Amino acid sequence: MDKGCSLYDVPFLEYGEHWMKYGALAKPVMQSGSFFEVVQSNITYGQLYGNLWQIENGRIFQIGGLFLFGMIAGRLSLFKNIPHSISLWKKITLWSALLFIPLNVARMVYLDIAQGNKALLMPLDIAIPSICNFLFMGLLVGCFILLWYDKGNGYRFQRLFIPFGKMSLTNYITQSIIGITLFYGFGFNLYKSTGATACLFIAIIIFVVLLAASNLWLKKHRQGPLEWIWKKLTWIDFKNKKYDE
Structure with a gap:
């Protein structure tokens, strides 16, 4: 890891490119940094990298707009x-x-x-x-x-995705952990050797495994573990700790 790189080594950039100088600092850490170096990067200039990119590329407004579309679709019962x-x-x-x-x-x-x-x-x-x-x-x-x-009630191939959707938060976090372990430098470092096709097959395998795990979990519980935590945090109610509420 190149520890000689600092913010002051990056030349001034115009609006729309400020995220690049923080990306230049975050990239070598993601490639070859240790776990704790990646964590430190993510909570310092990694935050500036991600958030400035969202602002300068209009993504932050898209996210807000999509939330509003979702709220309106829900109130109109479109789904x-x-x-x-x-x-x-x-x-x-x-x-x-x-x-x-x-x-x-x-x-x-x-x-x-x-x-x-x-x-x-x-x-x-x-x-x-x-x-x-x-x-x-x-x-x-x-x-x-x-x-x-x-x-x-949907075609059979569509109904297969229901368990995965019911545990979307749990699956999102789980696949992120798996991806970090597989591709980051402190993990299996696969980013150096996998192209688009290999990554597609890896993604399919991860999806199939998580889909099977979701089916098994939902046979005993009504929601995923992280969905249960999110629900409790939303309503601030920890009196009843059963998963199957």
Whole structure:
């Protein structure tokens, strides 16, 4: 690990690139640092790296917006009263597909349009991919819901994912721990030897293992362990400690 690198070694960067200087400090630690060095990095300039990236790339506003969309969808019962909202989901799926195509084409050509004009390129580089990703998400969610309710209680392949979704927080944290162990320098250091294809197969294996574990857990409990903790922290009630509430 290069311990000679410091914040003062990185030249001044313009707006939209401030996260890069903290990323330059965090990268060697993630690659070859010990566990405690990674923890120290994550709670110091690692936080600046991640949070500045979110601010300068518009992600922080996307997160807030998605929370609002989720809240509105919940209040309108869009995932609960599907027979009454099926026409809306058809419109969401159709318009997501129709708008995604021209914006995705624009995503591929705006670099040539901007022609090195940074004042124009930076907002385009934030806005167009963000909108494309949101539309693609709408397309995927819409297709999944329309497929599910075309069959009433969903196709068998869709119902297989229910246990994984019920334990989404537990599975998210667990797969993060597994990924860190596999790829970080203090673990198996696989980032040096695995490409996109190998990582895809590793992800599939992790998913299958966690799906099987979720099925086993939910045979005895109504929710995952971290979901139970999250629920208790939300309602500040530790009187009843049973998992199957």
